[in-house]
Amino acid sequence: MVNVGRIDLRSDTVTRPTPEMRRVIAEAEVGDDMFGEDPTINRLEQRVAEMLGKEAAVYACSGIQSNQMALRAHCSSGDEILLDGSSHIFYYEQGAPAALHGVTCRLIDGEGGIFRADQLEGMIHGHDQHESITKVVCVENTTNRGGGRPWPLQAFCEVADWAHARHLAVHVDGARLFNACQAAGYSPREFCEFADTVSICFSKGLGCPMGSMLVGSRPMMARARRARKLFGGGIRQGGMMAASALYALEHNVERLKDDHAHARWLAEKIARIPQLSIDLKAVATNIVIIEIAQEWGTADRFVELLQREGVLVLAFGRQKIRLCTHLDIPGDCLPRVVEAFQTVAASSYD
Amino acid sequence: MVNVGRIDLRSDTVTRPTPEMRRVIAEAEVGDDMFGEDPTINRLEQRVAEMLGKEAAVYACSGIQSNQMALRAHCSSGDEILLDGSSHIFYYEQGAPAALHGVTCRLIDGEGGIFRADQLEGMIHGHDQHESITKVVCVENTTNRGGGRPWPLQAFCEVADWAHARHLAVHVDGARLFNACQAAGYSPREFCEFADTVSICFSKGLGCPMGSMLVGSRPMMARARRARKLFGGGIRQGGMMAASALYALEHNVERLKDDHAHARWLAEKIARIPQLSIDLKAVATNIVIIEIAQEWGTADRFVELLQREGVLVLAFGRQKIRLCTHLDIPGDCLPRVVEAFQTVAASSYD
Amino acid sequence: MVNVGRIDLRSDTVTRPTPEMRRVIAEAEVGDDMFGEDPTINRLEQRVAEMLGKEAAVYACSGIQSNQMALRAHCSSGDEILLDGSSHIFYYEQGAPAALHGVTCRLIDGEGGIFRADQLEGMIHGHDQHESITKVVCVENTTNRGGGRPWPLQAFCEVADWAHARHLAVHVDGARLFNACQAAGYSPREFCEFADTVSICFSKGLGCPMGSMLVGSRPMMARARRARKLFGGGIRQGGMMAASALYALEHNVERLKDDHAHARWLAEKIARIPQLSIDLKAVATNIVIIEIAQEWGTADRFVELLQREGVLVLAFGRQKIRLCTHLDIPGDCLPRVVEAFQTVAASSYD
Amino acid sequence: MVNVGRIDLRSDTVTRPTPEMRRVIAEAEVGDDMFGEDPTINRLEQRVAEMLGKEAAVYACSGIQSNQMALRAHCSSGDEILLDGSSHIFYYEQGAPAALHGVTCRLIDGEGGIFRADQLEGMIHGHDQHESITKVVCVENTTNRGGGRPWPLQAFCEVADWAHARHLAVHVDGARLFNACQAAGYSPREFCEFADTVSICFSKGLGCPMGSMLVGSRPMMARARRARKLFGGGIRQGGMMAASALYALEHNVERLKDDHAHARWLAEKIARIPQLSIDLKAVATNIVIIEIAQEWGTADRFVELLQREGVLVLAFGRQKIRLCTHLDIPGDCLPRVVEAFQTVAASSYD
Numbered sequence A, B, C, D: 001m002v003n004v005g006r007i008d009l010r011s012d013t014v015t016r017p018t019p020e021m022r023r024v025i026a027e028a029e030v031g032d033d034m035f036g037e038d039p040t041i042n043r044l045e046q047r048v049a050e051m052l053g054k055e056a057a058v059y060a061c062s063g064i065q066s067n068q069m070a071l072r073a074h075c076s077s078g079d080e081i082l083l084d085g086s087s088h089i090f091y092y093e094q095g096a097p098a099a100l101h102g103v104t105c106r107l108i109d110g111e112g113g114i115f116r117a118d119q120l121e122g123m124i125h126g127h128d129q130h131e132s133i134t135k136v137v138c139v140e141n142t143t144n145r146g147g148g149r150p151w152p153l154q155a156f157c158e159v160a161d162w163a164h165a166r167h168l169a170v171h172v173d174g175a176r177l178f179n180a181c182q183a184a185g186y187s188p189r190e191f192c193e194f195a196d197t198v199s200i201c202f203s204k205g206l207g208c209p210m211g212s213m214l215v216g217s218r219p220m221m222a223r224a225r226r227a228r229k230l231f232g233g234g235i236r237q238g239g240m241m242a243a244s245a246l247y248a249l250e251h252n253v254e255r256l257k258d259d260h261a262h263a264r265w266l267a268e269k270i271a272r273i274p275q276l277s278i279d280l281k282a283v284a285t286n287i288v289i290i291e292i293a294q295e296w297g298t299a300d301r302f303v304e305l306l307q308r309e310g311v312l313v314l315a316f317g318r319q320k321i322r323l324c325t326h327l328d329i330p331g332d333c334l335p336r337v338v339e340a341f342q343t344v345a346a347s348s349y350d
Ligand SMILES: [Ca+2]
Pocket: A012, A013, A014, A015, A016, A017, A203, A204, A207, A208, A209, A210, D236, D237
């Protein structure tokens, strides 16, 4: 089942560490992080806190973990959060807001995962005892189910201002924040200035084997650190994994623009295939959402046939598939991807 | 603050027991229900179970309690339920699905609280570990925020069939089930046949001081009974309150048609007031939703001015108010209500 | 199954309202308490708050409910409470601290449910991320499983001082607080001065069909009121039940000394039966714990045979039974109870 | 803050990967474990499942995580588990049973963490609605707070039989299971035969940077895998860390007997210091609990002074300290440890 010759566009999580990254991991200085003594984790936490302009940071095992650490730091049982209906936190974290914290999700009907401050009007709850208490507005940048769109700085700023003026906290699920920064032209720090907590992932576009980071104020990070322990996310000599993240911040951020160019190139070519359509102006980073004409058949079937051609992608609902470019997809394999899409699209269903 | 002369249309929960009901309460035979020995509660549970065609029933303190007993019987932490976005369970129960059980609400965008089976297509979750596990479809009948509409039997039957075919349970929040039956012409038993659990309320249109009932299969009711105890809903000589429910089932069900006629009469009169509009075909039971023209001002202000005229109603969002007819609103006070609406509508804002 | 001729000593919860109490219930002035407009509930809340020397009070359906409202007001998920291992809150509330709030119980090994401040030494947790965070010390007065003992004022005062000096809250489960006051000679107000929150029950010694009360500071009671709603404990025209409590506070407090005298009388008589033994100095209120000699057989069997003699009591573990005197046990039936114990004790075990 | 010259006996978690282990990590074959495609994780899961004689295994980030995955697989909110009062699960996992699952801990008063089947008699709860429902008996082997004692096979077998006969599950927290096997002479498979689920840790005596494993039946492991994802324990190219575990199972299990010999040697020497005492017959593996005479002063002070001598240990309550031998403590540094203890013990308090 290992991918000899296959082109894996299912997710940017599938990247494997390069020889250079493996060397850095092997040589990492480590200590017991449960005693606060892993020098590489400490260095990484400090580095990311500075980079995103926050007081403190906590290393975590995954993006779900860092998001849920944030929610546990912000909320109590019976509270609620406002977030787009397509959010990873609502859609892909196994109902963790409810299951881990007793927190209700109130959904906003944004466009491609991006919403406007005026859509939040009237959504604050909690003065009445019939209602849960609104505590946080969550923003995902880039939007995963929304097709990898970066939030415009201005739109986010307005949402954050609206929230802060009403004493709500703002959490950013920045699993692909660096993709957003590359595409939208703001720095991580500029964007994060308007957020109270931000989580980022090292295991997606940045190419690390694992790891995430949550940043925020010192008291919030103390709460988040406890939450990490509660979830069993406290690891010992985590410095080996943290070393890969330090390496990635140095070497794999700038190059995200290549993933974006690859995605663009693929989108434009695939959009010309008659049975397929793509909202090209929504393709801004490394994700492409492709709609399959109902006449052709279902996304599940398309995914299956593509796999026979050696190209892996994910079904994203009944008629949509998602592809994702990344570090392990060099430019020269892109034509083969287009060919595979053409072959499958041209084949008759069943 | 007691209502001398005021006409209270805020909710059908405001009804007060009549002298006859008080007499029945005073004379009720009682025992300790925590030992299963309250004869009046036992009689009421048996009566309602038969009436709704289910094996067993559990008396509860309130509609929130009976709904949450049902959810706890059906679900575990990490599960999810499907329900209309305007549902009482999602909107007015303080986020209890998440806060009490760790259960996520996935919302359906119905019309006036009523949705179609085909809208559920593709909503079942849980095969993938990123997702919570879908367990229950909830239906509210009549729909409170939806303006008191009764579910058509056929529509409910299709939803329930869809759910059962996929091994989901069906729960009915029937806080105003008897209103629905009166208006739509089906019997409680006919409607409940398609449901696994149903909760009904005695403290709304039926005019009791308190009390609810949950019905379902014997094993589910055993789980629900435990949940009731957990929530502190186990009461001792509850037979006094149960007696009021037995009385209400005898005397206050048939007369709900008067409340509906009163609501209809008010709706038609108030709809003619220029600054106000009402979706008249949605007025089917004892609830009327009135929209206030933006030029006039906000619902909050309208409610305030109406109160000065001695008429109490509730704001239901920024431009809407809800009024609710009930046992304590005799037909002869209706003209005074219309006058109050006219006076306030005609008054300039500020 | 109704008790014709049987003497029911299982619990002081089995009392049934007297004709006089029924009359008061029937005539109670009521309103919708969810709008804060039930005058009798409002009067009762004010009365009890004053009586116990606290700012505010919230009426609840049961003792479990008022205890859990207190815990939810004091604690968040991941916190812990310190309480005696025999406590009702730990033992008889279905694991509600964990199940409803995510709160851990750390147990103190007191004597008959009463512990000393020095036993708490070293028990405060939470500076280390491996530990849950200690928030509350709970005291039960009188102790139910401890045999109805009243806390000495001095012992409680020392525990409360210890807790407050360490920024812990003190909650009193005063389901039988008035029994404690009668027996120990302090007033409710004197005792409650050292507590942050106190719950009392109307449905035990006071003889009401249902109802409890939680008292404390205004902000804590606002939190508790929300918790009541979450648990489905919000009732509408609850004034009828509140009226019984007002009546009971007037007429049924003083007379608890009769229950105590009856329990004492029974204990002394029953202690002389060879197969049975009683720690007589522990019998201070209306509860008597009787130990059955292993040679005779089990408590379950003893309870069963007693029932055939028309006397109902509860097994309390393998070799113990508990009996409880109350309002519905007049002094003249006590000899019959002793006879029944003698008869059963003398009978050989199967 | 890195330990040049210091001897770190605080925990066996402080071990750092050796050059050889680092090489294995660097060369590990990896894939995306969220797609089930990390070959090294798959190999490790299979290897450990076989080794412990179970159908399936799930790799986890930490011992807390694998324990809590097990509890979530076994229990629902409102259930309870039976375990020794000194258990890691109760004491050092931040109240996770309550906080994550709504599960209550009922504590057994064992000896050094080891209890007898007959102590469980009468502890099963749940037939009565006042009680939480007993589901699991947990056993820790070796016992951490109990001083590293291994469970005798016979004692465990009796406990497990008792539990299974009553339809309870048996979970073993085997964070130091291999230490137990070394010391007690049974194989992991022999011991685990009596358990339903077992968690083991790679980051303690085995010397890995991180990682744990849970084993059990296939359906339970499917539930546990979901729980891992919920806690944010799903990592991507985890094979690098899994490779260290495969290496450790090969090279670091046999050598645990050296740690035990070192602990024994230290215990016997330190026990002769007048101000200190050790229960020598309890020293069976790599943990030594040392009691400090009250006249000398507190454990906190002793730990502080030892640190000045370059020896790190942990306070374990007011008068006790724990030391732990491990892979990074070669035999030739042991005399220096004894000297440090002698020096500190001889120094007067302040
Ligand atoms: Ca990766």
